[in-house]
Amino acid sequence: MMKTICIAGLKGGIGKTTTTTTLAYLLQAEKEKRVLLIDADCQANATMTYDVETSDDGIADIMSYALKGDTPEIKSHIVTTDYGVDIVPSSPGLQVVNGRLQVEKEHSQIDVLKRALSEIENEYDYCIIDCGLQLDITVLNAICASNLVLSPHKIGGFEEQGSDVLDEILIQLSNTDIGENISLRRFVTLFRKNKTMCNFLLATQEKYDSTLMPSYVRESVQVIKNSMMSGPLPYNFKNCIAVKDYRQLLDDVLEVMA
Ligand SMILES: Nc1ncnc2c1ncn2[C@@H]1O[C@H](COP(=O)(O)OP(=O)(O)OP(=O)(O)O)[C@@H](O)[C@H]1O
Ligand SMILES: [Mg+2]
Structure with a gap:
């Protein structure tokens, strides 16, 4: 059965999209898994990375089923890409749908994506979801549809605040039927290996304890170069440090997840 991981964090520019697009590609290209990437961010950066040009509103259309109270339909919103990973794209229109969902609350909204994904649970091994930086209704849907919330952690005080808020939200969700089986793991990214950062890393490990993954991702100039190119990072820079x-x-x- 398909396993779902959402890459979330309530702070901008901490590597959510880089992580989503990279892990999705590695799972497909190096682990031979069937992978669906869902772009749940209205900035649509993951959609751009995978070179998807479509008039389909993707995730915005799926979320808008909550306005009608219908059963969400996902298959017609899945696009194949040149990189082996399939994708449900995003677009700026998602912001409009999120806004409408704030005010028109007639139907259950929190489990739209979870219900949509149940339709394809035998067709993919992994579903990887890129979240936006705000806790909007689409991001809450992504969290509730996931087995694992994987949160990039950039070392710094402002970033820690976002990380702690995410913790609080998951604790609240864990008391509900829909959120009881979600685990949270963090990992340090945008890491620079020097004495000061190594000391901060130790403090971060102490603070977050078992929710922090042992592995971290170093800063690499190829990631920035890649953001100006087509295709996910490992496709263009197979052996860069990141x-x-x-x-x-x-x-x-x-x-x-085993
Ligand atoms: N390991 C890394 N090394 C160097 N630069 C990185 C690394 N990871 C991410 N970046 C750069 O940091 C910036 C933010 O990364 P990314 O877009 O993945 O973050 P995000 O959390 O998805 O941002 P947003 O909140 O806007 O969605 C980008 O310019 C990206 O190229
Ligand atoms: Mg992003």
């Missing part, structure tokens, strides 16, 4: 680190992270994630 990809090497993401391979280790993936092995650790698969162990957590």
Whole structure:
């Protein structure tokens, strides 16, 4: 049965999209898994990385089923890409749907994506979801549809605040039927290996204890270069340090999910 991981964090620019697009590609290309990527962020950066050009509103259309109270339909929103990973794209229109969902609350909204994914649970091994930086209704749906919430952690005080808020939200969700089986793991990314950062890493490990993954992802200039190119990072830079680190992270994630 398909396993779902959402990459979430309530802070901008901490590597959510880089992680989503990289892990999805590595799972498909190096672990031979059938992978569906869902872009749940209205910025649509994962959609751009995978070079998807479509007039389909993807996740926005799926979420809008909550407005009608219908059973969500996902298959017609899945697009194949040149990189072996299938994707449900996003678009700026998702912001409009999220706004409408804030005010028109006639039907159950929290489990739209979970219900949509149950339709394809035998067609993929993994579903990887890229979340936006705000806790909007689509991101809450992504969290509730997931077995694992994987949260990139950039070392710094402001980033820790976002990380702690995510903790609180997951604790609240764990008291509900829909959120009782979701686990949270963090990993440090955008890491620079020097004495000061190593000391901060030790403090971070102490604070977050068993929710922090042992592997971390180093800062790498190829990630920035890749953001100006077509295709996911490991497709263009197979052996850059960030990809090497993401391979280790993936092995650790698969162990957590086993
Ligand atoms: N390991 C890394 N090394 C160097 N640069 C990185 C690394 N990871 C991410 N970046 C860069 O940091 C910026 C933010 O990354 P990314 O877009 O993945 O973050 P995000 O959390 O998805 O952002 P947003 O909140 O806007 O969705 C990008 O310019 C990206 O290229
Ligand atoms: Mg992003």
